[in-house]
Structures are given as C-alpha cells and as structure tokens.
Amino acid sequence: MGRRLKVASAQLGAVDLADKREDVVVRLVDMLREAASSGCRLVVFPELALTTFFARYFYESQEDVDRWFESTMPNAATRPLFDAAAELGVGFYLGYAELSEDDGVERRFNSSVLVGPDAAIIGKYRKVHLPGHQEPLEGALFHHLEKRYFEPGDLGFGVWRAFDSIIGMCLCNDRRWPETYRVMGLQGVEMVVLGYNTPTTNIDQRPEPTHLRSFHNHLSMQAGAYQNATWVVGTAKAGIEDGHGLLGGSCIIAPTGEIVALATSTDDEVITHNCDLDLGTYLKQTTFDFARHRRTEHYSLITERTGASLPPG
C-alpha cells in the first residue's frame, strides 16, 4: 500500500443565468461535505463553477461581462465554501472568472485556485489555452467568447507540493494540448486537477456528433495521464443551462490512462477514488523515464513555431 490520496470529482449540474452565486455555493458545500464524509482530502470542482457559462453570450458592455467576475477570492459569496473546507479539513480546486488589478490596470483571467485543508490558497492557475473567438460568429445559436472576455494566462503550468503529493492545475481546453501535461510532467506532477465547461455542440458551428466530443474529452485526459504517468481528475459542469447542453463525463484517471471513476449523470454528482500516488512510479522509471528517453534536440519546432508551416510544393 503506497502513498494514498483520496480525491473527489464534484461534478456540477446546470447553473442558469438566473441562479445566484450563493445558491451555487450551497450546492458546492453539499458536495464538499459528501466527499469529506467518505474520507476525501481533496475535492475538484469545475471551471467557472460559480455562474452559468457566460462566455456563450455576447455582451456589448464591459459592465455586463464583469458581473460574472470575482475581484477577490474568497469573497462574501464563496466564504461558506472556504469555511466548510476549514471546518472539515478538506482542500479543494475551484474555477472562477478572475478580475484582478495590476498597477491600476484591470485584467481578466479564467482562473482556478488550489485551496488547502486549512482553507488557505496554495496556488493559482490562469487558463493558457483559451478556446473560441474574439468576435461573435454570425448566425450562431450560441457563442464561445473566451478569447474576448479573458486574456491568456500569464502564470504558466506550475505544480505545487500539497496533499503529500505534487499537484498541477489546468482548465478545460488546456486538457486537449499535450504540452499542458508535459510541462507539468517535467516537474514530476503526480496529479493534474482540472475543471471544464464543454458544450455538447461544436463551438465553431461545425457538424460533430456529441459522442465524438465526449470521446475527445476522455482521450485527451487519458493520454495526458499515461504519457506523464500522472493521475488526472477532470470535473465537468454538465446539464442544460438555459437550453445549452454541457458535456458531463467527469472522471478520475489513473497514471495507466485508465478511467477508474466516471460520473453517470449530468447533475451534481460526487465520484471518488483512493488514488495510489505510487501507481505511476513504474512508468516514470521505465517507459517514461524522461531523462533516459527524451530527445529534446528533435523537439525544437515545438517552441520555435506557433502555427503549422507546410513543406514547400
């Protein structure tokens, strides 16, 4: 029996436009208590967990956008969650829209915090890979304006020694990018925690069956887990928000890439696993012993080139 970290993925069902943060926090606290009662030490909530997925709406005025943002964390609305964490001695990961002020300049990020069992913030992550568009797509039934409402994260992909492990964070679309996991893998990450809000419908208005979107969700996280021999905990916001479907499929993935716990609903749902933090060790010592096997001299395009450039002809 190696080092263990019992973790929960706390999937959140729909949060409608009319729902108040305070009411969402009641649901989060309920799930935190459920997870704590089954012995979990860390609870992973979704991306932008406090509100509806507002990036699907086009707002002309910055004021209308800003009402979805938090300028402090914790704040009055989320205080009960932090208090419950401290009371129960359980940590959590929470995604939210962050409005920060930097030398008098307002900046907006799609962020997450890792919070310890004493309710202190251990680390912050700001989403690097923003999907979607800067401008609304004409004729679209919904938008995906993350590139408009947020700037790309400026903190990179850090890891933290916490929960007797090495924990990394990312958010939603980051999970599709192998670079995300690899940068954390090169820092010895043992568990990547991430939240997502993924529409059931293609955000670029392309024909794409929902089963394929669900497959891509799991495929990306499973490959990231295996190829870096790390646990991955992916937590969805799910259900139908004011008519707009969000993918569920929250899961806990072992360093072998296997899904060991899977949400079966599109509602509030807690799934747990008692993770053996040494399960990935054999892979880190063999197939993915990076020091022995990686050949960085052949990887230079990965950092030298942003977009694809085709061979002549």
Added chain:
Amino acid sequence: MGRRLKVASAQLGAVDLADKREDVVVRLVDMLREAASSGCRLVVFPELALTTFFARYFYESQEDVDRWFESTMPNAATRPLFDAAAELGVGFYLGYAELSEDDGVERRFNSSVLVGPDAAIIGKYRKVHLPGHQEPLEGALFHHLEKRYFEPGDLGFGVWRAFDSIIGMCLCNDRRWPETYRVMGLQGVEMVVLGYNTPTTNIDQRPEPTHLRSFHNHLSMQAGAYQNATWVVGTAKAGIEDGHGLLGGSCIIAPTGEIVALATSTDDEVITHNCDLDLGTYLKQTTFDFARHRRTEHYSLITERTGASLPPG
C-alpha cells in the same frame, strides 16, 4: 468527396530466428499484391520487418548483431518487393535495421523508408526514441537491447509531400511520445505511418497485463491523431516469435482519433481504408488551429529540460 488516399496496414505475423529474409519478402509481396488489388496506393509494413525482433537477444559479438542489418536498401533480398511495387504502381513504408557508413565510421539505426509507386525512395526516417536498455537485465526471460544495438536517429521528424498528401514517419516507441506527432503536426502532416514490434510482456520485467499494453498502444496513436488532426497508420509485427509474444492490433486511425480499421489476427493480415485527407481540416481550422491557440511562451521546459526535475521540498 475530398482528396482520398486508400491505404493498407499490412500486419506481419511471427518471423522466427530461422526464417530467411527472402521468405519474409515473399509474404510482404503477397500482402502488397492483396492491397493493390483492392485499390490501395500505399502499404505500411512493420518496424524491422525483414527479420525476427533480434533486439530481444543479447549478442556478445558485433558480427552476430550485424547479420540482422541491411547495408543497402534495396538489396538482393528486398529487390522483389521494390520490383512488385513498381510493377503495381503502389508505394510502401518499410522498417529495417540500417547499417550505414559515414566517413568510414559504421553507424546503426532502426530505420524506415517511404517508397513511391515508382519504387524510388522518397524519404528515410531513423528512430529517435529508442526504448529498452544498453545492458541486458539480469535474470530477464528476454531482453530489449535497442539502446545497445542502435544509436538514436539523427534525422528528426520530417514530412514529405507524397501520395498527394503530406506524410510523416516514425517507429514503434516514438508513437508513445506526443512530441513525435506535434513536430510533424507543426509541418502540416496529414498521415503518420509507423511500424512497431511491441512485446506482449513488459520489457522492464514489471507486472503489467497485456490488455493494458494493447490499450496504451492504441491510446497513444489515437491521441496523436486527434491532437494533430492527422491520419495515423500503425502496423504491428505480431504473433509468437520463437516463444516470444508480440502485440498485434494494427490499425488505421482517423484525424478524429477514431480507429476505422483494426487487425483481428496475430498473423499476416491486410486492413485497408480509403482515407479522406480533408477529414481533419475542420479540426485544423478550429480546435487545433495552432497559430491561434498555441502559447509557446509557456512550453519552454519541453525543450529546455530532458528529465523531470521536482519542485523543492
């Protein structure tokens, strides 16, 4: 109906120590003819396709190693394959052990060639990610001495305009590394062709069920396909070679990450698919429009650091 390339993955069953190259080539030619007769323009053979997987044996003398190598390609033994290709107007990918001479110095690589429908060599690849060990593992039932018998490839991950497409090559263990696909993806690759010889048993003598090894085989290729919106054709050497099991599972994978053709035997077996080369275009224009979404400023560890380095504490 977009651009099409009908391709075959030509899985090869066991090749024993006693088998002659000439006899293996007869089997390859048979499969080439079968693929051509169903309209394929490109046939993907396995890694080290001409001999048994000799890296499982420890040889003291270089002479004993070198009998598994080819110092020219084509040569007398493989000439019939090249002749059949020219006759049929079908191209192929072939893996073999390459002994080259560079300024009077002998060099050994685990290589593959891409051969056009005129039997001319279009490109060569030398395996970058060599798995296994430099020295035999004590007490092991078999070895995996690729790091002893080969040097790491020095040609990088190129792509070639061929077969009205953009084709990239890699070999076996390369397929587990997301860097492999990404470097080709950044050159606009549309089809990655690769061969593999993967033992059914863990090569580091760790306990690992075969079903997991099969899952990792497909997971890595499916993720590489999806995350770069490219076709991947993976061809196994399969079956039992002198008592040593090799994984089958040869497959053709769409740019969506879906397996669209799968070998069901561990013998010589041809599977085909008429690949729509434009199927990945919607992904390359949206989710994986690298120019719009990649954030190379946060990827620097990928090339700066070879091995993992843990945070202090």
